[in-house]
Amino acid sequence: xxxxxxxxxxxxxxxxxxxxxxxxxxxxxxxxxxxxxxxxxxxxxxxxxxxxxxxxxxxxxxxxxxxxxxxxxxxxxxxxxxxxxxxxxxxxxxxxxxxxxxxxxxxxxxxxxxxxxxxxxxxxxxxxxxxxxxxxxxxxxxxxxxxxxxxxxxxxxxxxxxxxxxxxxxxxxxxxxxxxxxxxxxxxxxxxxxxxxxxxxxxxxxxxxxxxxxxxxxxxxxxxxxxxxxxxxxxxxxxxxxxxxxxxxxxxxxxxxxxxxxxxxxxxxxxxxxxxxxxxxxxxxxxxxxxxxxxxxxxxxxxxxxxxxxxxxxxxxxxxxxxxxxxxxxxxxxxxxxxxxxxxxxxxxxxxxxxxxxxxxxxxxxxxxxxxxxxxxxxxxxxxxxxxxxxxxxxxxxx
Ligand code: BGC
Numbered sequence: 508x509x510x511x512x513x514x515x516x517x518x519x520x521x522x523x524x525x526x527x528x529x530x531x532x533x534x535x536x537x538x539x540x541x542x543x544x545x546x547x548x549x550x551x552x553x554x555x556x557x558x559x560x561x562x563x564x565x566x567x568x569x570x571x572x573x574x575x576x577x578x579x580x581x582x583x584x585x586x587x588x589x590x591x592x593x594x595x596x597x598x599x600x601x602x603x604x605x606x607x608x609x610x611x612x613x614x615x616x617x618x619x620x621x622x623x624x625x626x627x628x629x630x631x632x633x634x635x636x637x638x639x640x641x642x643x644x645x646x647x648x649x650x651x652x653x654x655x656x657x658x659x660x661x662x663x664x665x666x667x668x669x670x671x672x673x674x675x676x677x678x679x680x681x682x683x684x685x686x687x688x689x690x691x692x693x694x695x696x697x698x699x700x701x702x703x704x705x706x707x708x709x710x711x712x713x714x715x716x717x718x719x720x721x722x723x724x725x726x727x728x729x730x731x732x733x734x735x736x737x738x739x740x741x742x743x744x745x746x747x748x749x750x751x752x753x754x755x756x757x758x759x760x761x762x763x764x765x766x767x768x769x770x771x772x773x774x775x776x777x778x779x780x781x782x783x784x785x786x787x788x789x790x791x792x793x794x795x796x797x798x799x800x801x802x803x804x805x806x807x808x809x810x811x812x813x814x815x816x817x818x819x820x821x822x823x824x825x826x827x828x829x830x831x832x833x834x835x836x837x838x839x840x841x842x843x844x845x846x847x848x849x850x851x852x853x854x855x856x857x858x859x860x861x862x863x864x865x866x867x868x869x870x871x872x873x874x875x876x877x878x879x880x881x882x883x884x885x886x887x888x889x890x891x892x893x894x895x896x897x898x899x900x901x902x903x904x905x906x
Contacts, residue, residue: 565613582825656866670711747778767794773804
C-alpha cells in the first residue's frame with residue numbers, strides 16, 4: 508500500500524475526493540464522478556479510494572464504447588472490492604495517450620497491482636518501465652501487451668480456439684466436407700490489427716477454412732483473404748459496415764450469392780449485418796459469426812439476423828484475475844497450482860509457451876470459449892445465470 512499523491516488529480520477526481528471528504532470513517536465509498544462531458548467521464552479514473560491501508564488495484568480498460576469492457580470493468584471492480592481492495596479503474600476511451608495517462612496516475616496513486624487491457628499492444632513499453640521501477644506487478648488482461656518484459660502474467664480465453672470455433676461452425680453448417688460439386692461464397696471481417704488477439708481469432712478461423720478455399724469449395728469473391736485485408740481498425744462497427752458495403756457493391760451486384768461471413772467479434776458482425784440488410788440484393792440465409800454474446804447480437808440471433816456468437820464468461824475471467832492478483836500481492840508466484848487449488852467450477856488451462864510479448868514468454872491462464880446459437884442460448888446463458896430472458900425471448904447480461 509503506497510501513498511496517495513494529490514498532485515496528479517484531475518478536476519473530476521478532485522470532485523470525487525470532495526465527495527469522499529465527509530466520510531471520516533474512511534470506508535470505501537462509491538463516489539459520483541462529475542466530469543464536464545461524456546468523453547471526460549469515460550477517461551477519468553473512477554476512484555473508490557480510502558486511505559486506510561488496504562491494497563490498491565489499478566484496472567485499465569480500453570474503452571466504454573464496446574459493451575464487453577464495461578462488463579469486464581464491473582466484474583473486476585466487484586471481485587476486488589468484495590475482498591476489501593481499493594479499486595482505481597480507468598477507461599482509455601480508445602485513445603492510447605489517455606490509457607497511458609490513466610496508468611501513470613495509478614502508479615502515482617500507489618497501486619499494488621495493475622490489470623491492463625491494452626488499446627494498442629505495442630504502446631505501453633515506457634509506462635510499464637515506470638510500473639517496474641515502482642515494483643508494481645502487471646497482469647495483461649484478455650489482450651496481451653507486446654514489446655515489454657514487465658508483464659507478470661496473462662489471463663485470457665483461448666483466442667485461437669475462438670477463431671477455430673467460428674471456422675468449424677461455418678464448415679459444419681455448410682457441410683463443406685460433403686459439398687460434392689457445390690461451392691459457396693464467403694467473406695471475412697477481422698478485428699483490430701493493434702490488438703494481439705485479432706490475429707489469433709483470424710488464424711484460428713482461417714486455418715479451418717483455408718483447405719476448402721484452396722480446393723475451390725469456398726470462394727472469396729472480394730479476393731480479400733489476408734488478416735490485414737480484412738482487418739477492422741478499433742473493432743469499429745462503422746468501419747466494418749463501410750468496408751462491407753463496398754464489398755457488396757463491388758462483388759455481389761449480379762446475382763452472386765453470399766453464403767457466409769466470418770466475423771471475428773460481435774461489433775464487426777453488427778456492422779456487417781447492417782451492410783447486408785441495406786445493400787445485399789439476394790434473399791438467402793447468410794451465416795454470420797461473432798464473439799462476445801453482446802446484447803444486440805443475441806437479439807439478432809433470436810431474430811435470425813446473426814447465426815452464432817462465441818461466448819466468453821467474463822465473470823469467470825474476473826474470478827481468475829482476482830485469485831491470481833491476490834496471490835501475487837500476497838507475495839506468491841503462482842503456476843499451475845493456482846488452478847488446482849482454486850475449486851473453480853469452470854475449466855482453465857495454464858500455458859507457458861503460446862504468448863510471447865517479443866521480450867518475454869508470459870505464463871498464461873486461458874479459459875474455454877463456447878459456441879452460442881439460437882438453440883443453446885437459454886441453456887448456456889440463462890440457465891447458468893449469466894443472462895436473464897425477457898417476455899419477448901431476448902437476453903440481457905447479468906452485471
Ligand atoms: C477481445 C474480444 C473483443 C475485442 C473488441 C478483443 O481483444 O478478446 O472479446 O470483442 O477485443 O473489444
